[in-house]
Amino acid sequence: MRNLRLIINREYLARVRNKTFIVMTFLSPLIFVGMIMLIAYLSMLNSTEQKIIGIHDESGLFAAEFKDGEQVLYLDYSDKDLAAARQEVLENEYFGLIHISEVSPILGKPEVEFFGKDTPGFGTIENIEKTISDKLTREQLIAKGIDVSEIDKARRNVSVEIQNFAGEHSSKMSNYIKMFFGGAAGYLLMMFIIIYGNMVMRSVIEEKTNRIIEIIVSSVKPFQLLLGKVLGTSLAGITQFTVWVILGTVLLFGISSFLGIDPTNVQTPASAAINGAAQPEINQLVVDILKLPYASLLSFFVVYFIGGYFLYSAIYAAIGAAVDSETDTQQFMFPIILPLILGIYVGFFSVVENPHGTVSTIFSIIPLTSPIVMLMRIPFGVPWWEIAISITLLIATNFTVLWLSAKIYRVGILMYGKKPTYKELYKWLKY
């Protein structure tokens, strides 16, 4: 125990005093906040920028249908001939010109062309198509003698009120919130594993290339060293993360109030949906957010975080022990990254769509993906026995992997100049 503490202490100090580590600790929040600010600024710019689009409508039916908005201004060039209109749009550096051919309102389908310097965005094209086709539909309805205003009046908006069998109300928006919490937790874990797992691996390789490893293992057990390394590095990781969160928050609010940029301007599906929601829904949403089981969320976050991180760090350490330099690690990286990426994909596609579906359930029980997928599922409410199975399996796998890694580790750290293969690693397990 005394030695373990010494090792943790050294590993922690070695990480924390590293120049790159210090620079990254203070630079990353700056870069991160800078990026957010840039995106927020650009989307603000984007929304204030007005496009000017010319319309050359030979039919005379549609020009009036294009309404000027905040982002688009339409100019009617129908009285000029097409070549002149094109010339003018080009000279004035307008965004583009829509050309609509002569058409019979009852029978036809006009030919519509768009001239522009750049290919217009998806939304712009869709808007043009919709405007023209709506107008055509209306014209046809009118021609058939149907009162269009009656149809408009007959439209009704319906909002589904969601309740569970216990009678608790929830907003459909709350799913976005749960998704946000779960997604953030899962993503955070993945980042943590990749960043600090790699750090564990590099520190093992460093000891090998420095040739100090044999001096150390003559004083402590390799397993102790492995454990101390993983713990020391994760403490350094937690320190760095804490600095990031504090510094990031301070910077984000500081700079945004200073520059007057609202970071919530950044458009995400969730914020878009919230912006479009009606007041009662928002009230419900607040209730839902407050109702999330934070205590259990937090405790499961800790359990899965530790479990997942340990599992992967042990594998990273074994890889570090097996190779001589970082360039040799490539062949072993793929099997580590794969389950992590898989977990994230399953999380963002399957869990969001159906949190308790077969795919989500299976992946939240398989140990290599369970920390990420289960963290994403938990806000949606997971039966206790599923969590129990998943955690038990995770712990069991942790022990197995730690044991296997320790075996590879204790052989690998004393092997020099051999480029290991999977076959070789398997042999080491039997030494």
Place this chain on the structure above:
Amino acid sequence: MENLLVAENIYKRFGNFTALNNVSINIPKESIFGLLGPNGAGKTTLLRIINQITMPDEGKIYLDGKPLHPDDIAHIGYLPEERGLYKSMKVGEQALYLARLKGLSKAEAKERLEYWFKRLDIEAWWDKKIQELSKGMAQKVQFVITVLHRPKLLIFDEPFSGFDPVNANLIKDEILQLKDEGATILFSTHRMESVEELCDYIALIHKSKKLLDGKVSEIKKEYKSNTYEVGINAADEVTLLKELEDRFQTGPARFKSIQEDLKLSIKLKDHENSNDLIQFLLSRARINHFVEVIPSVNDIFIKTVTQDA
């Protein structure tokens, strides 16, 4: 003499490769024991087993009469062949860390380090990083770390490899000093001159088997072939040579001499001794040089290894 360390019938296999095949050694207290053998013979594996870095497949190790226990690492100091230090850590800090891993308290470790740093004249390096030191400097630091916790048993794997002659000599003196202070020293090497100078006992390992072990003086006695080197002057060398060849088994010899000598190596029969040869020569020639040929450890080493092949 009582043994400090006894290794009994050690076997170690790596897959299909046998690294140690029934190797036993006894290291008497307060002696210097040399573990000899060509590269890849299994020396380092044996040292790692004694240090409990790897476990033997079969066999037992006793330290001070008791089976080796994990806590015994506190009584052993090990300087491995593949040795290095943390590049980016300061010398003093690093030495303290490694000393504390061996069980010393911080204050104790610091006090002893200060003593050793002064003794080896390296006090000025305390706050330097290893990457600023030369290789020889780093080796001094490693040596200090190995002996700092005053272990009963000191194990050096190829201690002189990579040392410049000045430092090699310094370390050799320190090793002898440590022996005088009561430590037992086991070292592996394939450099024979250091064995001649230092070792009381040796064991020779070749292709994972122990071929030979024992006290250096006894082994030499066993390997000497009753051969003498002589340098003589005689009036009639041709006749003398003829007489000698009839009486003994002779051959040419090479040694430095300021006389214009007839240089010969003469092998006596088993029942004869040096007096027989001297008596024979006295009446016939003037003896300028007379020395018994004692095989060097190097000769024994080469002889044993090639015999075995």
